[in-house]
Amino acid sequence: MSGTRTFTMLKPDSVESGNIGNIIQMITDAGFSIKAMKLTQLSVSQAQEFYAVHAERPFYGELVNYMTSGPIVAAILEKENAVTDFRTLIGSTDPAEAAEGTIRKKYAESKGRNAVHGSDSDENAEIECNFHFGVAELV
Numbered sequence: 001m002s003g004t005r006t007f008t009m010l011k012p013d014s015v016e017s018g019n020i021g022n023i024i025q026m027i028t029d030a031g032f033s034i035k036a037m038k039l040t041q042l043s044v045s046q047a048q049e050f051y052a053v054h055a056e057r058p059f060y061g062e063l064v065n066y067m068t069s070g071p072i073v074a075a076i077l078e079k080e081n082a083v084t085d086f087r088t089l090i091g092s093t094d095p096a097e098a099a100e101g102t103i104r105k106k107y108a109e110s111k112g113r114n115a116v117h118g119s120d121s122d123e124n125a126e127i128e129c130n131f132h133f134g135v136a137e138l139v
């Protein structure tokens with residue numbers, strides 16, 4: 001059975017460009033409820049750990065630099081089929097390939113600076129929620 005929680009980050013480009021209000025509106029309009037949310041900034045070691053699965057990829061250094069370049073908004077979202085439905089809402093990694101009406105189509109600048117993160121499986125959603133939030137931070 002599909003899980004009901006996913007994890008998101010509104011990435012540094014979204015905060016910098018003043019789009020976090022619009023993006024949160026899209027998320028709640030799509031039926032997600034916010035279980036936890038904070039403005040924070042990743043350290044280099046946190047970004048390296050979060051994206052460890054990509055450590056061998058050529059863009060890893062650029063990705064870590066970018067994700068630590070400014071504040072992000074981290075959040076836990078709840079909805080039926082949260083992981084799948086949120087991946088649909090955000091659209092393809094590359095905004096040039098993202099469907100109309102998706103967050104990345106509207107707000108992402110490029111494949112690297114792509115506005116928003118969404119967990120790719122229920123297992124990773126749980127790991128990522130726990131990475132950023134403690135039990136006391138959940139409402």
Ligand code: DAT
Pocket residue numbers: 054059063092093111112113114116117118120
């Ligand atoms: P997604 O964020 O859609 O799950 P991913 O897990 O494949 O995509 O990659 C993680 C992030 O790494 C992605 O959001 C942006 C960056 N990235 C991926 N492929 C890239 C590439 N070819 N060039 C630059 N950055 C890339």
Ligand code: MG
Pocket residue numbers: 118120
């Ligand atoms: Mg991914």
